[in-house]
Amino acid sequence: xxxxxxxxxxxxxxxxxxxxxxxxxxxxNKETDALLEIAVSLLKMDSQGELSIDKTIHFxxxxxxxxxxxxxxxxxxGIDPFSELRGxxxxxxxxxxxxxxxxxxxxxxxCQRSVIVAHNAAxxxxxxxxxxxxxxxxxxxxHPFVSFDTTSLSGLALGQTVLAKACxxxxxxxxxxxxxxxxxxxxxxxxxxxxxxxxxxxxxxxxLPQSExxxxxxxx
Numbered sequence: 001x002x003x004x005x006x007x008x009x010x011x012x013x014x015x016x017x018x019x020x021x022x023x024x025x026x027x028x029n030k031e032t033d034a035l036l037e038i039a040v041s042l043l044k045m046d047s048q049g050e051l052s053i054d055k056t057i058h059f060x061x062x063x064x065x066x067x068x069x070x071x072x073x074x075x076x077x078g079i080d081p082f083s084e085l086r087g088x089x090x091x092x093x094x095x096x097x098x099x100x101x102x103x104x105x106x107x108x109x110x111c112q113r114s115v116i117v118a119h120n121a122a123x124x125x126x127x128x129x130x131x132x133x134x135x136x137x138x139x140x141x142x143h144p145f146v147s148f149d150t151t152s153l154s155g156l157a158l159g160q161t162v163l164a165k166a167c168x169x170x171x172x173x174x175x176x177x178x179x180x181x182x183x184x185x186x187x188x189x190x191x192x193x194x195x196x197x198x199x200x201x202x203x204x205x206x207x208l209p210q211s212e213x214x215x216x217x218x219x220x
Contacts, residue, residue, distance in 0.1 A: 001145065002018075003072075003204070005110060006046055007034065007045075007110030007111075007165035008047070009045045009109040009111060010110045010111050010112075011108055011109070011207075012045070012197075012206070013051065013115070014072075015092050015111055015112040015113065016063035016111060016112075016113055016114070016115045016116070016143070016146070017043075017102075017105065017106040017109050017113070017114045017115070017119060017141075018042065018043060018115055018117045018140070018148055018193065019040055019041075019042065019043075019083075019102055019105075019114045019115065019116060019117060019125075020041040020042050020043070020117040020186055020189050020190040020193060021039065021041075021116055021117070021118050021124050021125075021128060021180055021186060022038070022039055022078060022118060022119070022120065022124060022179070022182045022183075022185040022189060023036075023038045023039065023123075023127045023128065024033060024036050024037035024038075024077050024180065024182045025067040025073065025077075025079065025122045025127055026063065026067065026068065026070055026073050026081060027068055027069070027070035027073045028073075028123075029068070030069070030126040030127045030129070030130040031070045031130055033060075033067065033068045033069070033070060033073070034063035034064060034068065034069055034081060035061050035063075035064070035072075035091060035127055035130075035131050036060070036063070036079050036081055036088075036220065037058075037059070037079065037181070037182040037183075038058075038059055038061060038094060038098070038182055039056055039057065039058040039059075039182040039183045039185075039202035040057045040098050040102065040126070040186065041053050041054075041055075041056045041104075041186050041187055041189075041190035042054045042055050042056070042057070042101065042102070042105040042106075043190065043193075043194065044109075045109070046194075046204070047200060049206070049207075050194075050198050050201070051193070051194040051197050051198055052194055053190050053191065053194065054105070056183065056186060056187055056190075057097070057098060057101055058182065058183045058186075059093075059094035059097070060086040060088040060089070061088055061089065061090075061091050061121065062088040062089065062090055062091065063081050063082075063092050064091050064134060066108070069182070070082055070218075073155055076180070076182045080177055080181070091135060092135040092137075093152050095128075095132060095135055095137060096137065099132075099137060099139070099140055099141055101143075102114050102141045102142070103139075103140055103141045106141050110158075113141065113142075113143050114142050114143065114146060114193040115142070115143050115144075115146045115147055116128065116142060116146075116147040116148070117147070117148045117150060117189065117190070117193050118147065118149065118150065118166075118189065119149070119150045119151055119154075119163045119185070119189050119192075120149065120151050121147040121148065121149040121150075121151070122147070125147050126143065129142075130158075131141055138207055142170050148193070150163075150166070150189055150193050150196070152193050153193070153196050154166035154169075154192065154196070157196045157199065158170060158196075159202070163179075163188065163192070164179065165187065165188065166177060166192055167188050167192055169192070170191075170192055170195045170196070171197065172188060172191050172192060174183040174188055
């Protein structure tokens with residue numbers, strides 16, 4: 001059987017499927033502090049290789065049993081963890097639904113593994129990994145440590161590292177009054193990531209030029 005040709009998406013990130021996430025939490029400790037909100041933007045690529053948002057999944061999350069709630073954290077993000085108006089689901093339900101949706105999108109894109117895209121990615125990636133482990137989820141589509149950090153990408157491409165300032169530099173509207181909502185921040189981060197990737201392509205940075213001398217160099 002002939003080997004199936006890679007999709008444009010798979011070729012762009014060497015088989016990785018970028019998944020944009022943002023979390024809101026009840027503190028900075030991924031092991032002890034509650035995950036309160038999570039959103040995931042799934043991306044799509046057109047026939048010209050341009051990225052855009054396909055859809056976004058969003059959950060308010062009930063604190064796991066025994067979770068720590070730092071008062072300073074919930075004062076900052078404005079979340080009342082125990083308000084019934086939040087419509088919060090159990091952490092296990094949120095993570096399982098996200099993994100299911102990501103696996104399908106990853107497969108549809110012709111990719112083999114998903115990687116987290118986030119602003120200050122280590123924080124969001126850490127809380128996601130902790131939730132996956134805490135809920136004993138074995139079949140996860142996410143790479144355990146590889147991530148694309150839009151803080152670094154924005155610093156390189158736009159000279160800005162703060163999400164709001166980077167978005168404005170890219171011509172993306174950013175409403176500070178809606179910031180620190182996982183849904184809002186995820187979609188702005190996704191727009192920013194798509195802008196940077198697409199701009200790099202438009203400037204001629206991708207695809208890479210084929211080296212005509214590669215085979216002869218290998219033989220020298």
